[in-house]
Amino acid sequence: MKFLLPIKDSKYFLLLSEVLKSGLEKHGQKVDIILRDELSKNPDCIKNYDFVFVFTITGDWIRDLAIEYGKPYIYMDKGYCRNARLRDPEAFIRFSPNNWQPLKYLKKFSDRNDRWKELLSIPIRKNTKDGKLISIETLDPKPHHKKDGEFILLAGSSAKYHLYMDIEDPTTFARGVVKKLGELTDRTIIYRPKPSWNAKEDVEGTIYIGSRKVKFHELLKKDLYCVITHTSNAALEANFYGVPTIVLGDAIAKPISSTKLNHINDIYKPTLEEKHSLGRSLSYFQYKMKEIEEGTMFENLKEVFEEELNGS
Numbered sequence: 001m002k003f004l005l006p007i008k009d010s011k012y013f014l015l016l017s018e019v020l021k022s023g024l025e026k027h028g029q030k031v032d033i034i035l036r037d038e039l040s041k042n043p044d045c046i047k048n049y050d051f052v053f054v055f056t057i058t059g060d061w062i063r064d065l066a067i068e069y070g071k072p073y074i075y076m077d078k079g080y081c082r083n084a085r086l087r088d089p090e091a092f093i094r095f096s097p098n099n100w101q102p103l104k105y106l107k108k109f110s111d112r113n114d115r116w117k118e119l120l121s122i123p124i125r126k127n128t129k130d131g132k133l134i135s136i137e138t139l140d141p142k143p144h145h146k147k148d149g150e151f152i153l154l155a156g157s158s159a160k161y162h163l164y165m166d167i168e169d170p171t172t173f174a175r176g177v178v179k180k181l182g183e184l185t186d187r188t189i190i191y192r193p194k195p196s197w198n199a200k201e202d203v204e205g206t207i208y209i210g211s212r213k214v215k216f217h218e219l220l221k222k223d224l225y226c227v228i229t230h231t232s233n234a235a236l237e238a239n240f241y242g243v244p245t246i247v248l249g250d251a252i253a254k255p256i257s258s259t260k261l262n263h264i265n266d267i268y269k270p271t272l273e274e275k276h277s278l279g280r281s282l283s284y285f286q287y288k289m290k291e292i293e294e295g296t297m298f299e300n301l302k303e304v305f306e307e308e309l310n311g312s
Contacts, residue, residue, distance in 0.1 A: 001029050001050045002029070002030040002032075002050045003030065003031045003032070003049060003074075004034060004045070004048075004049040004051070004053065005017050005053045006052070006053070006059070008036055009037070013055070019289050022295075023294060023297060024295070026295035026298075032049070039062065040061075043069075047069060049071060051072055051074055051305065052065070052072075052073045052074070054073045054075050056076070056077050057160045057161055057163075057164040058160070063164075072098045072308045072309060074095055074096070075096040076093055076094065076096075078091070078093070079094045079287075080094060080233060080286055082233065089289045092286040093286065093288075093292065094285050095285055096285065097305060100250045101231075101252050101254070102304070103252075103255070106281035108281075108284075109285075110280055112280055120138050120140050122138060123136045123138055124139060124237075125137040125217060137217070139237075139240055141276060142241060144243075149224040149226075149243070150188060152181065152185070152188070152225055152228060153219055153228070153238075154191045154192070155192055155227055155228070155234040155235070156200070156229075157194055157249075158196070161231060165231075170197065171199075171203065174193070174203050178203055184261065184262060185264050189205065190222075191206035191207070192209045192210075193210060194232075195211075195212040196212075220237070220241050224238075225244070226264070227245045228245070228248070228261075229247060230251070231247075231250060232251065235247050235254075235257060236251070236282075238253075244257075244258070244267040245257040246258045246259065246260070246264065247259055248261070252282055253278070255278055256278055257270075284301070
């Protein structure tokens with residue numbers, strides 16, 4: 001297979017591209033690295049490749065270019081286990097062939113426990129008190145709470161994501177969700193837009209939490225009935241924490257969530273095994289830098305890439 005990797009002219013992109021190139025070449029694959037600016041000047045070069053890598057939602061035009069030329073793409077972004085910031089070598093990077101999330105391939109890995117077992121030992125949060133470590137949190141799923149909570153938490157996505165998916169802006173989208181929920185339930189709605197989004201606004205009819213100081217994991221400890229999002233990784237963390245979720249887009253937690261607002265009064269609560277099954281699957285679609293460089297990512301996903309290449 002022949003891969004094209006368009007990158008920004010930045011230290012991190014250059015490092016990641018060399019790591020990815022090294023890992024693929026260990027398995028006899030061909031990889032060309034090109035600056036995004038150069039690709040924009042010569043888009044026809046895509047014809048010479050089997051796959052195009054799209055790194056983060058800023059590469060939406062590269063995805064569109066790949067589709068235009070009839071070439072499959074591989075989307076890359078922050079992993080599901082948020083144990084470190086993206087530029088940290090210990091951070092996970094997720095890989096999704098021809099889609100925002102690898103939902104169509106999850107069942108391929110649902111019975112493979114090795115990566116999931118290792119992932120369950122990695123802290124995503126360390127809780128301290130008076131400077132002392134008191135507890136560590138991992139992705140280890142918990143059963144759903146036996147008693148229904150009071151609040152609905154609406155977790156917003158970024159404006160860049162809405163543009164990438166060609167859907168209305170986050171505030172307009174949130175207002176529509178709140179309006180529909182008002183017709184279906186009298187539960188109180190907490191609205192938390194993407195904390196890093198500078199243009200976030202209050203939405204009438206909600207308890208608005210726009211401050212970056214209020215962390216999502218702190219909100220999970222409130223008396224929540226459910227978490228609603230279009231795609232945020234918040235759905236995965238909430239569901240694994242024991243809070244039911246409604247996913248309106250293609251979030252990774254979609255297989256263990258309700259998918260329509262009119263399910264609000266009969267929300268889906270997956271079994272603990274269903275959560276572990278998803279965990280086993282998603283662990284095969286995220287890798288650390290070292291694993292990518294060693295070729296582990298390609299070794300595990302080669303069959304998936306071949307299926308995409310053959311149009312399966």
